[in-house]
Amino acid sequence: MADNFWTNAPTRDPKRGFRFRVQIPGISAGYLWFAKKADKPEISVKSTQHKYLGHTFNFPGSVEWNSVSITFVDPVEPDLAGTLGDLLSTIGYELPKDSNGFITISKSKAVGSLGDVIIEQIDEDGRTLEQWTLNNAFINKVGYGTLDYNSEDLTELMVSFTYDWASYSSGAPGTKTPGPFFAGPNNS
């Protein structure tokens, strides 16, 4: 029988969906404590089909990394809606005024304004179990949320990121890496 099984007294918890943290320097320094939900990166391998008589044979082709969405709550301080609007200006989008507006969005501006987008899954002690870095990431969609008289929920903003590829690193067991949010208010 395998050494690891559900009946064994666990030394470590399995990864949990709520144990994560996100860093996006272009939005705010440090961990984004107002993040609510984050997709982990997703890979698709395209395939080419070939048919012979009544059979279909598949061959793998190019790899695509699918967009990642992160949902935030707008805490007002910082003003997330305003921050995202400022980001759009930084990447080269200007509201149309007259015929002399020639500045447009470029990849270097879009990627540079965001910084490294890092999504970390952590364990019960706040140690990093896995770290995903979205390389050359830029914003491809911003949803400012829905207003509803029937709802008492916090307003949510959804931001979707496109990136060229994601790097993965796993945290070393035993390494304690507390951040300013998880360390608590009295920690110096």
Add this chain to the structure above:
Amino acid sequence: MSFWTQKNLDPKMKHRFRVTIPDISNDYAWYAKTVDKPSFKFSPQNENELYLGEVFPDTKILTNPSWQNINTTLVDVYSADSEDTTTIDLTTSLVKLLQEANYGTNSYFERTFQEVRIEQLDSNGQPLELWTLVSPILIDVNFGNLDYSSSEFIEIKLTWSYSTVKYTVYDSNRTSTDILSPTIQ
């Protein structure tokens, strides 16, 4: 016998290629988007001829093949970093070819091009076949078009005419064999 059921079957794929255009850069043209592989056609020397009194056309006589023009499409790249001196501005590089050929001067318009190399690769990035265009000349350069409604890259289309090709094939040990290596007199 080989068949589609073999898991190690790895057909040549359209996206596995690289092209080198030495007149632009000695590095691989990573900004290439599409390139035709060479093609040739034969025209019978005695098309539709027949001897007097015959009903059927004469037996066809084969002539030398004629190599068809090749199109390459390149993305017009440039670097937004003023300190980056390695990125090539393709449009400028191509316009400079005209300048170097004495265009617009009283001198004779003359330009020879270096051999263009087209490699088909396997999944490990190793060449399977190498096509070298011998005595190529650029006969058409299209710098693309501008369109406010489009977010596509500007594409530069080049059309090459050439005298003949050299064809080299590589086996699984990376040993090359020249299948076609004509000598230009």
